[in-house]
């Protein structure tokens with residue numbers, strides 16, 4: 001802001017027409033430079049194509065050496081072509097004009113490395129000459145003589161473009177943001193870092209144009225996808241983006257301070273810094289599929305794709321995809337540390353009930369497509385990621401139990417099981433698992449009968465229980481204890497046979513024992529018994545077993561109260577998974593373990609020997625994107641983990657994410673004031689456990705770039721209730737448009753109408769007329785389905801969202817429906833309301849009902865000063 005004011009002062013003497021002609025001339029100057037850049041890019045594309053063709057010819061020679069050389073060449077050329085062919089909307093976006101530096105050293109990108117000006121750079125009469133001009137863009141381009149035509153935005157030489165301020169300008173005199181589309185320069189906006197200086201470039205005074213690139217960017221209409229902020233990253237954000245990768249980078253900041261934007265730009269920066277190190281992949285964990293869809297275009301726009309996986313917290317387990325929400329009470333039980341204890345008991349307990357009509361001995365692991373609830377499995381999960389936001393936004397529906405699979409599969413939306421009222425009673429009964437996927441074992445496992453030495457040996461239930469308990473003593477994963485259990489069974493049978501005591505010669509006894517074991521182990525009845533009595537358990541089978549209230553009651557005794565047991569069991573009987581179920585599946589996978597299996601031989605792929613493959617051009621049938629997706633799917637551990645909206649993670653989710661970053665460095669961004677989790681202290685403990693003892697580097701972002709001051713002020717009232725004493729970020733701009741208050745009661749409000757549906761629809765339509773971009777209507781979670789119906793026919797620009805779905809998103813305008821309803825939804829309701837109120841970039845309407853207790857102006861009780 002300061003720079004803007006100073007700049008306007010500097011322009012004070014320029015009349016408008018002169019100003020316009022300076023602008024035109026400066027656009028022309030930048031156009032000339034962009035033309036040069038594109039000519040150079042074309043040369044580079046020809047070079048890369050030549051290399052690709054040459055490499056293909058070498059491949060025809062067919063010797064292993066020639067093939068390896070070809071692959072390396074294809075790889076390098078592919079990287080070039082891929083980058084250069086990209087139609088960047090604004091390939092070139094910045095320029096800095098710099099004073100001479102303290103020393104004359106140049107870096108690898110051809111730019112001088114000095115940060116501070118040389119002593120004589122500013123003359124005593126406050127004049128100076130521009131010694132260096134750098135253009136900043138999405139990738140670096142060197143001219144044929146190795147002089148820098150464009151500096152990559154992540155290079156050290158580009159840092160002053162973001163860091164320099166009038167208070168601490170370094171060498172920068174003028175910073176220019178260039179707006180271009182394809183090959184055409186559309187505009188330039190300048191900030192003066194040293195407004196007191198008369199600086200000369202090639203003998204002419206440095207011209208200054210425009211009034212603030214940041215404000216122009218913030219004022220633009222929003223669409224359903226996020227834009228990168230590469231042209232206008234602010235100094236405090238740049239500190240985070242370029243922070244060294246070591247250990248944990250921990251970032252806090254209020255709504256709209258750019259946490260998500262910074263996290264995404266940081267991923268691109270880290271890859272640029274050390275591509276080899278991050279060949280192990282960067283994982284970005286997002287709270288919802290909506291936020292994934294909203295943000296996933298940013299990295300490609302920065303020229304980065306393959307090595308970064310953006311995944312919703314409910315999609316971290318392959319083959320499982322969360323499609324349902326849990327009620328707050330159920331979420332609270334499933335997400336807390338208490339659930340860990342329950343799962344450990346359930347894993348062992350599921351084995352004990354294996355002989356009853358009960359959990360299945362399913363083959364395969366988490367990703368087993370035949371197991372229950374794999375409704376939105378791999379295929380659909382990846383479709384969801386690739387889909388446009390509008391499709392994902394399909395409204396939820398009521399009546400969750402008993403829905404048809406196909407209907408669910410088509411509608412990739414969250415079900416409407418929020419609130420206990422949403423749960424039906426059908427689908428599970430005593431001892432049953434409510435569906436056909438939980439297969440019963442082949443035979444009863446309550447008695448083992450075999451024949452040895454011509455006599456029948458039998459182990460009864462009591463003895464079998466004893467053997468099982470012995471086998472289960474200790475902490476090893478249940479599935480890995482099967483060989484031990486088998487051995488203990490054979491011991492018990494051997495003992496019963498009495499054969500051991502009949503032979504005093506130890507060698508003979510050992511031989512006899514060995515053939516005894518071999519005979520019994522190969523007996524069909526023994527094998528069938530073992531399969532039924534100690535099946536290989538899958539996480540899904542255990543989860544299915546937990547849907548039985550009686551069993552769950554046993555396993556959760558003194559951990560969950562009876563009400564929680566009932567609700568959790570019911571929720572697990574639904575057809576589908578919630579985000580909390582996914583974390584439970586992942587935990588169960590760790591508790592159960594996966595027995596070693598002979599590895600499937602994978603076709604040798606010479607390209608796997610190279611790193612950074614994801615950037616390759618589609619040189620074979622599998623496209624770059626498909627390959628990247630496949631590699632991401634296969635990956636379970638990452639080199640760097642970025643957690644967005646970290647304040648919402650439950651202890652169980654922290655454990656799940658922690659397992660993916662055991663050896664990683666981390667970036668954690670969040671805002672405690674926006675947490676929808678009811679027990680922040682417990683979550684902090686889990687976070688600390690996941691991050692271990694790694695040292696932390698803390699940053700705070702303080703400026704709200706999203707909300708105008710008028711909206712931010714209103715939201716701050718709720719923040720004061722939700723977290724007394726905390727400070728809101730300061731809004732960077734003001735629009736002069738105050739939030740509007742509308743009531744549906746029939747007495748006092750400023751605007752009085754009947755019927756929530758009609759009011760909300762009218763307000764949404766009104767806002768659609770007033771903004772160019774999107775309108776979000778935020779309602780309590782259990783109103784999502786009806787809210788979608790209220791808005792039917794209003795078009796693509798308007799969306800209905802449940803309060804929890806609004807997380808991280810933004811709209812030109814929002815309608816927040818019944819603050820009291822949102823605040824009363826859960827123990828964290830006030831913080832959720834704070835999130836809802838901070839989604840608009842331009843206009844906000846609050847619709848109140850009687851329960852909101854609006855005053856004469858329609859302002860609901862919760863939002864009054």
Ligand SMILES: Nc1ncnc2c1ncn2[C@@H]1O[C@H](COP(=O)(O)OP(=O)(O)OP(=O)(O)O)[C@@H](O)[C@H]1O
Pocket residue numbers: 214217218227228229232233234237253254255256257258259260261262671674705706807808809810838
């Ligand atoms: N330096 C910047 N230049 C231009 N736009 C910016 C800048 N920083 C942030 N923004 C914009 O501000 C908005 C908010 O950013 P972002 O969503 O990253 O904030 P956030 O801190 O994650 O918010 P929340 O906590 O509410 O999810 C986005 O539209 C983003 O593009």
